[in-house]
Amino acid sequence: MTGLYISVLKMDNISELKQSITQLVSRQKLAVLSSFGKGQPYASLVAFAATEDLKYILFATTRSTRKYTNLSLESNVALLIDNRTNEETDFSYAAAATALGRAEEIRDPQRESLINIYLAKHPHLREFVTSPSCALVQVTVQKYYLVNRFQNVQELHIQ
Amino acid sequence: MSVVIPLSPLQEDIQDRIGGKAHALAVMMQKKMNVPEAVAITTEAYDIYVSETGLRTKIMMELNRKSHENIRWEELWDTSLRIRNMFVNTPLPDDLHEHIKKSVDTYIAGKSVVVRSSAPGEDTSDTSFAGLHASYVNVKGTEAIIEHIKLVWSSLWSDASLLYRRELGLDEHKSSMAVVVxxxxxxxxxxxxxxQNPNDPAQCVIESVYGLNQGLVDGSLEPDRWILDRDEGTLITHTPADRIHALYPSEGGTAMSELPPELRAKPPLTRENVMEVYKLVMNAERIFGLPQDVEWTIRENQIYVLQSRPITTLSGSGKDDERGWYLSLKRSVENLKTMKHKIEDTLIPALQKETEEMAQAGLSLLSDDEVKNEAERRRKVFDSWKKTYWDYFIPFAHGMRLFGTVYNDTVHPADPYEFLTLLSTGDIVSIQRNNILKDMALQVRDNKRLVHDLKKGDYSNPAFSRLLDKLISSHGDLLCRSPHCTAEIPDILNIVIEMASAPGRQGSDNQIVKKREQVFLSHFNGHKREEAAEILDIGRASYRMRDNDNIYMGKLKARVLDAEDELLRRSSSAERKPSSAGHFNSLSLSDHEPVSDTECDSVGAEEGFRLQARQITGQPAGPGIASGSARVIKTASDLMNFKKGEIMVCDSIDPNMTFVVPLASAIVERRGGMLIHGAIIAREYGLPCVTGISNASEIIRTGDRVTVDGYLGIVIIDTEEHLTQN
Structure with a gap:
């Protein structure tokens, strides 16, 4: 209950907003991915990493998963990244970023440099991500929606 | 469960649990000073209450709606009102209730009591902030005592506490409150x-009134004052008061009574009494090691000490810190009654007379020098009225708040703002002005011929021109000389024609208001009912004045500008162009209003990125929900181009701008609060209203589709991009 957060993530102006999103995407390891296939939305947890400029989000998935099938049918996705702690303080202090964008599988030659970004955050997933059955997916983010203080919402559009 | 602790004998290591005030009483009891019997309700009781009922989370959510630096003083009052109402409407958990009840029955045994705050750390020498928390005098009966304990708990989050939250270290997770009964x-x-006299360390000060000292402490009674030499106790001066009233216990509280002539003529203390108080104060200083601020009373020649705390003054009372000024706006019923008479019977008639005399003066007949002198004189007159505005009109607005508190304590409504519906009685000048416009719109509705004539500049229709004359003669200045508006007749007609195409808006329902008034008054009997009616009357006068004062000052302002314009007309200097904006800046009424929050240029864009506000939380200030196209009011033409159904978005609404409100479907204002002009006019027209949206007129652009949720205090912005996407 006490002092889990030093303060609410700020978003009153563009630099605060970017800083807050950066803080969220760098500190959180997992995001909820929303994909869509055969008329049905589908949510799953993915280990992700974002590029420093916030323009791309990376995650890895094996090609036999439902999410991978969905992505090959519909590339528009949403990702939710939040810092909730499952305490009542969440209603005041938690923040959540929803990223909207388009997903594509990254193959060589870009794959190697992007894998390094991904592994810098998740070094223990080396075996997983380098497996021939695993796809590295890059989401080109069009906009972020950041929610704080329960119901304040600001958008960051990436041009 | 040790939630109630008697103060004698003094237990060790207990200060954090019973708070500074209770601890000081316990120490004085131990030192055999004459202290009335008391028990402390410990901080554990507060903690159990707010944890088990979920209030702690609600308080946290309430306090974190917006960032603290974006919250205005008026919004703090709203926040504390909402929190207070949560306490009023949340009963104690059964176990806790039973435990407190048993202990109070045992220790207090049917006596009348004072219920006081005793926050941990409150009365240490570092953080002694007199008057931030509540005290209730003459409470009788266990259930009433428990209700008042809740009210004292809620005052941990009073607007005054929230103002000084940093200094107090107020923390919604940790802060707690003990109570002295x-x-x-x-x-x-x-x-x-x-x-120790704050103005002279070599002196001490004693103040006294007849009856209870509550009237002295809350500032409604003027006391006799004695200044003594601190070391010797010798009398230096005695300043007698104008003794007229005294406060005495009365059923369920206190009542002000007139003093009989023999007491009016006699100081409340004899020389011997003064010495006795002096000794008491010095004794308290010896016990606590620091100069003390002591409250005492004398009954049947025996002196009792009621509380003692170290003397400190509110920190941050420097020039840039206006929190002390804000707190001074809080007035007692007596003070407000006096103010009401003065404002209604003397000040407003004088202001109107002065304005009228200026209007009658033929400026064109004066010589150049005379015009110059007259312009200077008018500006001085305005400055003097501006002082009156800040000294009387602004503090009088506290009447609404006072009524709100009494209403909520009595009726326990689910909606903490329900009281506002009782305050509107339709006699606001801006509404009278809008009613003439409405009548004009009725003439125009379904009369294409008249619309055609009016558009051509033909105003000869007798019924219509009578109304137009009435509008211009009684309210012309409101339209034509306000800071935002230099309307000419065609502009007014545009508004009227626009209004004609919109169905009339209904204001508050008189039946409901009457019913609520009856329910409110039915809680009181005898002279208490008269008092309650009086407080309602003060609330209503305060509500009217809140809007009307700006209208009256606006009229005076227009007359000041008449003289300055005449002067400019006669001036041959090319550099001096008539400039209404310049005039109005220098004739602004706002001294204490902090200006808009952020520099907005930096808010919205950075290379490769753009920020777009989507959903912003402010204060719910008028219930209802509406969507429409935003009209951001920055200039006069924004007002004149207002179309029916649009959402009025404004930095700060002045009553002189509200003639377009009947066309609006909702109001959004940057300034926060329930009692600001935007909120008042929205209520009059039953419009959804959200106030306290930081940078409202910057983050919303004219044409954006906006949804105003006046229930929750949220504004949702749909840019065109959203619309095409959705």
Missing amino acids: QEIISGEVSGIGFG
Whole structure:
């Protein structure tokens, strides 16, 4: 209950907003991915990493998963990244970023440099991500929606 | 469960649990000073209450709606009102209730008591902030005592506490409040003693009134004052008061009574009494090691000490810190009654007379020098009225708040703002002005011929021109000389024609208001009912004045500008162009209003990125929900181009701008609060209203589709991009 957060993530102006999103995407390891296939939305947890400029989000998935099938049918996705702690303080202090964008599988030659970004955050997933059955997916983010203080919402559009 | 602790004998290591005030009483009891019997309700009781009922989370959510630096003083009052209402409407958990009830029955045994705050750390020498938390005098009966304990708990989050939250270290996770329940001693005379005069360290100060000292402490009674030499106790001066009233216990509280002539003529303290108080104060200083601020009372020649705390003054009372000024706006019923008479019977008639005389003066007949002198004189007159505005009109607005508190304590409504519906009685000048416009719109509706004539500049229709004359003669200045508006007749007609195409808006329902008034008054009997009616009357006068004062000042302002314009017309200097904006800046009424929050240029864009506000939380200030196209009001033409159904978005609404409100479907204002002009006019027209949206007129652009949720205090912005996407 006490002092889990030093303060609410700020978003009153563009630099605060970017800083807050950066803080969220760098500190959180997992995001909820929303994909869509055969008329049905589908949510799953993915280990992700974002590029420093916030323009791309990376995650890895094996090609036999439902999410991978969905992505090959519909590339528009949403990702939710939040810092909730499952305490009542969440209603005041938690923040959540929803990223909207388009997903594509990254193959060589870009794959190697992007894998390094991904592994810098998740070094223990080396075996997983380098497996021939695993796809590295890059989401080109069009906009972020950041929610704080329960119901304040600001958008960051990436041009 | 040790939630109630008697103060004697003094237990060790207990200060954090019973708070500074209770601890000081316990120490004085131990030192055999004459202290009325008391028990402390410990901080554990507060903690159990807010944790088990879920209030702690609600308080946290309430306090974190917006960032603290974006919250205005008026919004703090709203926040604390909402929190207070949560306490009023949340009963104690059964176990806790039973435990407190048993202990109170045992220790207090049917006596009348004073219920006081005793926050941990409150009365240490670092953080002694007198008057931030609540005290209730003459409470009788266990259930009433428990209700008042809740009210004292809620004052941990009073607007005053929230103002000083940083200094107090107020923290919604950790802060707690103990309460002292102390037998009331109804002395013949009471007062305070300052062991050290804040203005002269070699002196001490004693103040005294007849009856209870509550009237002295809350500022409604003027006390006799004695200044003594601190070391010797010798009398230096005695300043007698104009003794007229005294406060005495009355059923369920206190009541102000007139003093009989023999007491009016006699100081409340004899020389011997003064010495006795002096000794008491010095004794308290010896015990606590620091000069003390002591409250005492004398009953049947026996002196009792009611509380003692170190003398400190509110920190941050420097020039840039206006929190002390804000707190001074809080007035007692007596003070508000006096103000009401003065404002209604003397000040407003004088202001209107002065304005009228200026309007009658033929400026064109004066010589150049005379015009110059007249312009200077008018500006001085305006400055003097501006002082009156800040000294009387602004503090009088506290009447609404006072009524709100009394109403909520009595009726326990689910909606903490329900009281506002009782305040509107339709006699606001801006509404009268809008009613003429409405009548004009009715003439125009379904009369294409008249619309055609009016558009051509033909105003000869007799019924219509009568109304137009009435509008211009009684309210012309409102339209034509306000800071935002230099309307000419065609502009007014545009508004009227626009209004004609919109169905009339309904204001508040008189039946409901009448019913609520009856329910409110039915809680009181006898003279208490008269008092309640009086407080409602003050609330209504305060509500009217809140809007009307700006209208009256606006009229005076227009007359000041008449003289300055005449002067400019006669001036041959090319550099001096008539400039209404310049005039109005220098004739602004706003001295204490902090200006808009952020520099907005930096808010919205950075290379490769753009920020777009989507959903912003402010204050719910008028219930309802509406969507429409935004009209951001920055200039006069924004007002004149207002179309029916649009959402009015404004930095700060002035009553002189509200003639377009009947066309609006909702109001959004940057300034926050329930009692600001935007909120008042929205309520009059039953419009959804959200106030306290930081940078409202910057983050919303004219044409954006906006949804105003006046229930939750949220504004949702749909840019065109959203619309095409959705």
